[in-house]
Amino acid sequence: MTALLEMRNITKTFPGVKALDNVSLSVREGEIHAICGENGAGKSTLMKVLSGVYPAGSYEGEIVYDGQTAEFGGIRDSEDRGIIIIHQELALVPLLSIAENIFLGNERASNGVVNWRETFRQTEGLLAKVGLREAPGIKVDGLGVGKQQLVEIAKALSKDVRLLILDEPTAALSEADSQALLDLLLELKGQGVTSIIISHKLNEVRRVADSVTVIRDGATISTIDARGGDLTEDRIVRDMVGRDMAHRYPDRERRAGDVVFEVKDWNVWHPEHADRQVIRDLSMNVRAGEVVGIAGLMGSGRTELAMSIFGRSYGRNISGQASMRGQPVDLSAVDKAIAAGLAYVTEDRKTLGLILDETIRRNTILANLDGVANRGVVDENRETEVAEKYRKVMNIRTPSVFQKVMNLSGGNQQKVVLAKWLFTEPEVLILDEPTRGIDVGAKYEIYNIINDLSAAGKAVIMISSEMPELLGMCDRIYVMNEGSFVGELQAEDASQESIMSLIVRE
Amino acid sequence: MEQTERAPGLGIGAYIAKHIREYGLLFALIAIMAFFQIVTGGTLLRPVNITNLFLQNSYIIIMALGMLLVIVGGNIDLSVGSVMGFIGALAAVMIVSWKLPVGVAMAICLIVGMLIGAVQGYFVAYWKIPSFIVTLAGMLVFRGLSLWLLAGQSIGPFPGNFQSLSTGFIPDLFGADKPNMVALAVGVAAVLVLVWLALRNRSRNMRYGIEDEPWGLFVARNAVVAFALLFVTWKLAWFRGLPNVLLSMVILTVIYVFITERTTLGRRIYAVGGNAKAAKLSGIRTERLTFLTFVNMGLLAALAGLVFAARLNTATPKAGFAVELDVIAAVFIGGASMAGGSGKIVGAVVGAFIMGVMNNGMSILGIGIDYQQVIKGLVLLAAVFFDVYNKNKEG
Ligand SMILES: Nc1ncnc2c1ncn2[C@@H]1O[C@H](COP(=O)(O)OP(=O)(O)OP(=O)(O)O)[C@@H](O)[C@H]1O
Ligand SMILES: [Mg+2]
Numbered sequence: 065m066t067a068l069l070e071m072r073n074i075t076k077t078f079p080g081v082k083a084l085d086n087v088s089l090s091v092r093e094g095e096i097h098a099i100c101g102e103n104g105a106g107k108s109t110l111m112k113v114l115s116g117v118y119p120a121g122s123y124e125g126e127i128v129y130d131g132q133t134a135e136f137g138g139i140r141d142s143e144d145r146g147i148i149i150i151h152q153e154l155a156l157v158p159l160l161s162i163a164e165n166i167f168l169g170n171e172r173a174s175n176g177v178v179n180w181r182e183t184f185r186q187t188e189g190l191l192a193k194v195g196l197r198e199a200p201g202i203k204v205d206g207l208g209v210g211k212q213q214l215v216e217i218a219k220a221l222s223k224d225v226r227l228l229i230l231d232e233p234t235a236a237l238s239e240a241d242s243q244a245l246l247d248l249l250l251e252l253k254g255q256g257v258t259s260i261i262i263s264h265k266l267n268e269v270r271r272v273a274d275s276v277t278v279i280r281d282g283a284t285i286s287t288i289d290a291r292g293g294d295l296t297e298d299r300i301v302r303d304m305v306g307r308d309m310a311h312r313y314p315d316r317e318r319r320a321g322d323v324v325f326e327v328k329d330w331n332v333w334h335p336e337h338a339d340r341q342v343i344r345d346l347s348m349n350v351r352a353g354e355v356v357g358i359a360g361l362m363g364s365g366r367t368e369l370a371m372s373i374f375g376r377s378y379g380r381n382i383s384g385q386a387s388m389r390g391q392p393v394d395l396s397a398v399d400k401a402i403a404a405g406l407a408y409v410t411e412d413r414k415t416l417g418l419i420l421d422e423t424i425r426r427n428t429i430l431a432n433l434d435g436v437a438n439r440g441v442v443d444e445n446r447e448t449e450v451a452e453k454y455r456k457v458m459n460i461r462t463p464s465v466f467q468k469v470m471n472l473s474g475g476n477q478q479k480v481v482l483a484k485w486l487f488t489e490p491e492v493l494i495l496d497e498p499t500r501g502i503d504v505g506a507k508y509e510i511y512n513i514i515n516d517l518s519a520a521g522k523a524v525i526m527i528s529s530e531m532p533e534l535l536g537m538c539d540r541i542y543v544m545n546e547g548s549f550v551g552e553l554q555a556e557d558a559s560q561e562s563i564m565s566l567i568v569r570e
Numbered sequence: 571m572e573q574t575e576r577a578p579g580l581g582i583g584a585y586i587a588k589h590i591r592e593y594g595l596l597f598a599l600i601a602i603m604a605f606f607q608i609v610t611g612g613t614l615l616r617p618v619n620i621t622n623l624f625l626q627n628s629y630i631i632i633m634a635l636g637m638l639l640v641i642v643g644g645n646i647d648l649s650v651g652s653v654m655g656f657i658g659a660l661a662a663v664m665i666v667s668w669k670l671p672v673g674v675a676m677a678i679c680l681i682v683g684m685l686i687g688a689v690q691g692y693f694v695a696y697w698k699i700p701s702f703i704v705t706l707a708g709m710l711v712f713r714g715l716s717l718w719l720l721a722g723q724s725i726g727p728f729p730g731n732f733q734s735l736s737t738g739f740i741p742d743l744f745g746a747d748k749p750n751m752v753a754l755a756v757g758v759a760a761v762l763v764l765v766w767l768a769l770r771n772r773s774r775n776m777r778y779g780i781e782d783e784p785w786g787l788f789v790a791r792n793a794v795v796a797f798a799l800l801f802v803t804w805k806l807a808w809f810r811g812l813p814n815v816l817l818s819m820v821i822l823t824v825i826y827v828f829i830t831e832r833t834t835l836g837r838r839i840y841a842v843g844g845n846a847k848a849a850k851l852s853g854i855r856t857e858r859l860t861f862l863t864f865v866n867m868g869l870l871a872a873l874a875g876l877v878f879a880a881r882l883n884t885a886t887p888k889a890g891f892a893v894e895l896d897v898i899a900a901v902f903i904g905g906a907s908m909a910g911g912s913g914k915i916v917g918a919v920v921g922a923f924i925m926g927v928m929n930n931g932m933s934i935l936g937i938g939i940d941y942q943q944v945i946k947g948l949v950l951l952a953a954v955f956f957d958v959y960n961k962n963k964e965g
Contacts, residue, residue, distance in 0.1 A: 375853070377850070398852070399853035408851065416847050416848055417848055417851075419844035421911055422841075430841055430852045431852040433837055437833075442834055442837060444832075484852070
């Protein structure tokens with residue numbers, strides 16, 4: 065097979081940051097090529113260079129595509145050559161239908177008049193190809209992330225794609241949806257589509273990739289070929305972090321104390337559909353120094369549970385009792401929940417966790433402004449000290465805490481969200497998918513932080529769709545399905561199989 | 571507006587490039603003043619005209635302070651011109667027709683202003699009705715109500731003590747007629763305080779490695795500001811001294827700078843405008859803050875209404891007509907973003923001055939109201955374009 069794409073000595077700098085430093089990448093025709101690397105290594109930036117998001121001239125180096133030097137002035141140019149990128153953040157218009165989204169900017173029309181029949185017919189064909197059984201006229205905001213991802217791919221297919229780039233496509237997907245997506249990629253490969261996939265989920269990489277390029281700190285470290293039989297998770301990890309990582313989960317002395325936080329008979333109804341009960345008669349508790357996991361499929365109500373507890377941020381007609389150390393607590397508003405010692409790290413950091421246009425410093429103190437203020441007057445120096453402290457503790461990679469969070473890589477953004485909540489010094493920390501889109505090294509660091517908290521006697525509740533993570537970190541796991549707990553497992557008794565069997569038994 | 575915050579270690583050129591918006595605004599004001607000073611043959615900076623500049627624009631500046639907070643919070647208030655006119659009419663009815671004591675009438679006016687803000691803020695904050703719509707309704711309602719209150723007539727004149735709110739001057743305690751010693755003393759004191767604050771801030775920031783404004787630039791910038799202040803007070807001192815309005819404007823500006831930049835309240839308003847959902851999940855009571863920005867806007871619109879009526883010495887049905895546009899334009903020229911979450915008080919005040927100097931200069935030149943509107947519109951577009959252009963260049 066010949067090389068479809070050669071990127072040679074690509075260098076890209078942002079003010080104060082050299083995101084890419086002489087990176088080279090070679091992708092063969094018809095293969096699935098994975099790019100791995102820590103958060104902030106420059107993976108997304110490299111793909112943006114390739115697809116013309118950063119136009120020719122804004123970077124140094126050479127791109128040879130299909131035997132010709134390519135200088136894309138914008139994303140349209142690369143699309144014309146069959147390079148389609150699906151970004152880390154999905155880019156669908158929520159209030160438009162599937163069909164409208166697929167042909168957005170590329171409408172099936174004659175003389176400016178949309179041919180709806182043709183649009184729907186072709187959409188049906190594309191949806192069948194990606195295996196999505198939904199009507200073309202359905203609005204996109206009613207679909208889950210997994211299905212939206214498939215719509216994105218259908219959209220790519222509508223444009224005669226030759227080289228498909230997926231930036232962390234499975235980060236927000238459930239296990240089953242991820243599998244379906246990967247199968248689809250393999251199928252497309254059979255039809256001759258070349259793909260580049262960026263992922264932190266190394267088991268997926270191993271499953272689908274024909275070769276892997278590892279990037280660290282803006283430089284190419286290695287390219288591993290699956291045919292050499294050398295494509296193992298350990299090898300990728302070693303190249304990514306620059307050393308061997310014996311364990312994925314740090315050890316912790318397990319020593320649970322008294323019950324710190326308890327919820328009883330919790331009931332929550334859907335905010336819009338008043339007759340839909342989202343959480344049903346649910347009770348749970350967590351002890352000091354304990355890490356409790358909540359397992360369940362997407363849509364089982366885990367996030368809704370956490371948010372309804374955290375200042376009634378979700379749902380209506382919430383009923384039930386909550387208590388801290390045996391005393392009833394008022395959790396009726398977020399500030400009260402925080403005052404009671406609760407913290408909730410949201411699953412969606414961009415829209416719910418951060419003010420993207422603000423600096424790291426301002427975001428870090430957001431949930432505890434009073435912690436850096438005297439009688440309502442902010443002490444900017446203390447603010448800086450706090451932000452600096454957490455930058456070091458959390459190892460946030462950035463030239464300074466005065467960077468806007470918008471300019472951080474996904475993993476580093478997540479660390480800022482965590483820093484924000486650690487600064488409130490919570491007694492009970494609720495983590496909702498805390499390691500989504502985060503590299504192995506940073507995951508390890510976050511696990512360490514969780515362990516430190518529990519060693520300090522704090523209680524941690526962890527929601528995660530990655531079962532190995534729950535199994536590796538938790539003392540106890542609640543299994544959730546359709547708004548109630550269907551089981552509770554001690555760490556010793558828990559396994560992927562036992563959790564799944566509890567879920568499907570319903 | 572806050573670009574990326576200060577990061578250590580840049581040269582003068584790079585520093586200016588990075589903070590082009592703030593320096594650009596100052597340059598623009600100076601350039602516009604120089605331009606009109608020349609084309610009006612020196613009339614612009616005559617003592618009497620400088621005094622007039624402040625008197626004429628005080629109500630815009632006062633409202634720009636409130637509008638900045640509303641816009642930073644992610645909303646807009648189209649009703650301020652009408653509210654201002656309505657409060658002027660209310661004051662006239664109470665003071666001139668009903669002969670209520672001036673103090674009582676003013677207090678009632680300010681309270682009514684806050685109530686108006688509270689009602690609009692209630693719909694915006696708690697019912698999530700877009701502020702554009704709520705305040706568009708308010709604009710029509712209060713325009714109509716002032717017409718009704720005044721029955722289509724002008725009401726005036728006001729008693730002298732009410733007029734002095736706007737046209738009065740701080741008396742000279744030293745008895746000397748000209749130059750007015752109180753004005754000079756206040757001017758010098760203000761400069762000393764500003765320089766002292768700037769130095770203290772700089773040294774403290776240096777200690778934390780935040781400050782990177784090159785020393786030369788720091789000196790130059792402060793020298794320009796100090797010179798301008800002294801120049802203005804000198805001119806004022808040779809006319810009738812410090813206008814009351816100027817003093818209240820300065821005090822209000824200082825208060826609002828402090829609130830926006832140093833208090834948790836201010837920070838929270840920026841957070842709400844930056845990302846309301848994230849702010850809410852961080853324990854910030856977003857609805858209440860939005861509500862408060864509107865109450866505050868109502869209060870300031872009422873104050874502006876009193877000042878305006880006092881200056882004209884009558885309440886007319888046309889008072890405040892289209893003023894909201896000048897106020898909003900001032901805030902955007904000052905660098906606030908339509909999306910909320912960014913913008914500075916000082917920017918809004920300078921923006922208001924830019925509008926004021928243009929209004930004043932063009933009137934002196936006898937340029938018709940038609941061309942005035944065109945020119946102001948273009949300046950607004952240019953300022954915002956400059957903003958967006960710089961943002962794009964940043965990457
Ligand atoms: N617009 C920008 N301005 C300044 N710095 C940027 C910008 N975009 C990216 N960076 C920086 O460039 C580096 C590479 O970022 P990039 O998003 O490519 O990382 P990534 O490998 O995709 O990480 P992740 O796995 O977290 O998505 C990071 O240090 C990031 O902070
Ligand atoms: Mg990325």
